[in-house]
Amino acid sequence: MIGDWLDIGWVNEIPVRGSRVVKVTGGDDIAVFRSGEGKVFALRDRCPHKHGRLSQGIVHGGAVACPLHNWRISLSSGEALGEDKGCTPTVPVRIDAGRVLIHRASTLAAAA
């Protein structure tokens, strides 16, 4: 169902090993990442530790390093890696003919 997904733009608008932000009125921003392998992921833009902007971190492998204290967050599960404990909610992503679609309900879940 098309209504379940939000079209946010072209895949190549997201830099490889970089990210872009989707703003949500009344909720947390969503960070959309593109890994070195070209896969696209979306997460709440908020580190579980001190709420750093994950979209501003360095993307490496399947993880992003938070810019505030260098926690590594898995792009696929949102879980903190290594010794740190915590989890950032993920948002399901679909690629359709070069367009990036993110799951509507998960995106808007933060806009309570």
Next chain:
Amino acid sequence: MEHQTIPACGDDTREHLVVVGNGMAGCRAVEELLARDPARYRITIFGAEPRVNYNRIMLSPVLAGEKSFAEIVINGQEWYDEHGIALIAGDPVAAIDRAAKTVTTRSGLTTGYDRLLIATGSDPFIIPVPGKDLPGVIGFRDMNDVETMLEAADKGGAAVVIGGGLLGLEAAHGLSLRGMKVTVIHLMPTLMERQLDEAAGWLLKQALESRGQTILTGADTAEIVGASHVEGVRLKDGTTIPADLVVMAVGIRPSVALAREAGIAIGRGIHVDDHMVTSDPAILAVGECVEHDGQVYGLVAPLWEMCRALADGLVEQPTGYRGSVTSTKLKVSGIDVFSAGDFASADGTEDIVLRDASRGIYKRVVVRDDRIVGAVLYGDTADGGWYFDLLKRGEDISALRDVLIFGQSFASGGGQADPKAAVAALSDSAEICGCNGVSKGQVVSCIAKGAHSLDALRGTCKASASCGSCTGLVESLLALTLGDEVQAGAKTVCKCTSFGHDDVRREIVAQAMRSIPEVMQKLHWSTPDGCSSCRPALNYYLLCALPGEYVDDQQSRFVNERMHANIQKDGTYSVVPRMWGGLTNPRELRAIADVVEKYDAPMVKVTGGQRLDIFGIRKEDLPAVWADLNAAGMVSGHAYGKALRTVKTCVGSEWCRFGTQDSTGLGVKIEQATWGSWMPHKFKIAVSGCPRNCAEATIKDFGIICVDSGYELHVGGNGGIKVRVTDLLCKVATEAEAMLHCAAFIQLYREEAWYLERTAPWIERVGLAYVQSRLLDDTEVRAALARRFFHSQSFSQDDPWAKRAEGAEREQHAPMAHFTPRKEFA
């Protein structure tokens, strides 16, 4: 970013724990409970102060200007959010209804509880003299008191501190540092008589008097005088001391009013058993408000022990609290005082005393039946922890008796000071971090769980995260626990490779590598695209090796260097335009003022590097801010970069009667020659016009001190956590030579230091003699280094702000999409 509170589910059937008191005891008890069972209770905390939980014992450093309030916060709002704790701050609980099991706040909010924890702490004791209620008479107990003191200190004038105990002396020290004329009035004949003996008290008095405080011992307050505000303090001997501020720090009383009203049994404090349960089994109490086994405590260490026993009881694994032996440290910088246990001479006790008058050291250990019962140390408190540990464990010291007073390193053999051996010998229960109540065992177990750095430990068990005085101990524990692993870890760039920094730099040049993926391929990186440690390092090494050719990889830059501004903890940025040599003019100031107003920046601050920092700029607004600053002729100050930061100058011979050369002019020339250069780490320069060194050139990476006959060039200084004074590189006769040496030194550092290594540790590692040999032995080598620097500069001196203000890399600032949820989602 707004906070989300995790709402308690409607059908949350967990027992409700209500905590009265949002201070050190209340929150620590909750932390201990959460560590044992994070989900067992629904928790609500009431606090009288409109603030989050902060470290009350660190108020003295805040007053002294050594810490900010933000730095003493123990748990910020996110901690409450994460654990689903409801915090009601600024609305104190006014009544407890034990029959209905509810509490009611001053504003009338009523909440039910299953278990109630009273952690109301203590109140300052106000001596009942006339005038005690005048405005300007305060205690020293909370952040409001500190704010009142800071306001008073801003106006200058005189302060009287009544009480020469721990708290009073820390208040006096802070007020004195803040510029007030301070008099301490103390009833007893010696200062801190409950913690110090007469000899140490006397040494302390001497030290404080030499710092400009007036100390009156044996002085009894008769009256506080003043019409509508305090004007002075009159003593019983008739003397009147003028005062604009009076701080009462004569002692504290457990805060028991709430418990008394509720009919709970109290003595001096609220009576509790070994599990911190009061006379009402549903109500617990902890901290300075309680009386346990006839004792009340006013120090922080017993509180940690009480909270552990309390939490064990709450999860039904009772252990029990058995009372505490306490030790004291005075937080007055530069004066080291330690005391523990009982040091009153009595039958059967022996004193072992060491005095070293020339070094101002006094040590006294009190022994009874071959066991330490007390210790007083003045001037050298390094062994305080060891004595305290022996005391608490009741260790038989007969074998050490003869050497005990010389301290642990001597007593444990050899007489050679070995801090590692001393730390190794501590027992697991020995306290390492007094501010946060962390034992050696807890630090070691945190290291074992993967906290392999000081930062990691500060983030996990909080050891050395507050006042930092135990940093050395914590580092020793890291070295002891990890042993060779620390050594091995330091050798490689990161976990992605087995090569060290020097190897990687050498191979990049030798094999003429041109990109990060190429380096990773040829040097067998173990990860597909590195990590946040190696990628920025490789990007820099390539940039340095291939000036003008290498294409910078933005995705391998830290956020600040990518955004050309400094990210702040709330996700906004701060912006610092360059001010050459610290000079500015009306046009620049006007443009900055306009930016502040136009973008609603909440704060502008003069930086230590002589320029202005504009705070609170949103990411989306950065390009427009830069365009406005560019229009007034200003460029990026690189305050965000591993790059040349500032060139600090004094006014020099143009204005100053002492100036020997044009230090300002030289500083401007150097900044214009060096700005925009990327470095292994940040790099600061200063030029002072005479040896009075007003520009603080001797704690900079490169410092010039002008003298009549030329220019002294200093290198490798650092004013950070570990202050390092520069080494003298050489002296030159002309400005041109000074600039050439500066360029050559920077290039040597750029080419040879490891990424994220400041000049200070770099010089410590390679040695000053090496740096001098490269720069001074052969003029051609020096000239070649300088030429390479200026070649590199020809590609790097374009303002990164200007390009972005014109629209480059717009995607860094603009969101990809923006959604507004429809009503049904809102």
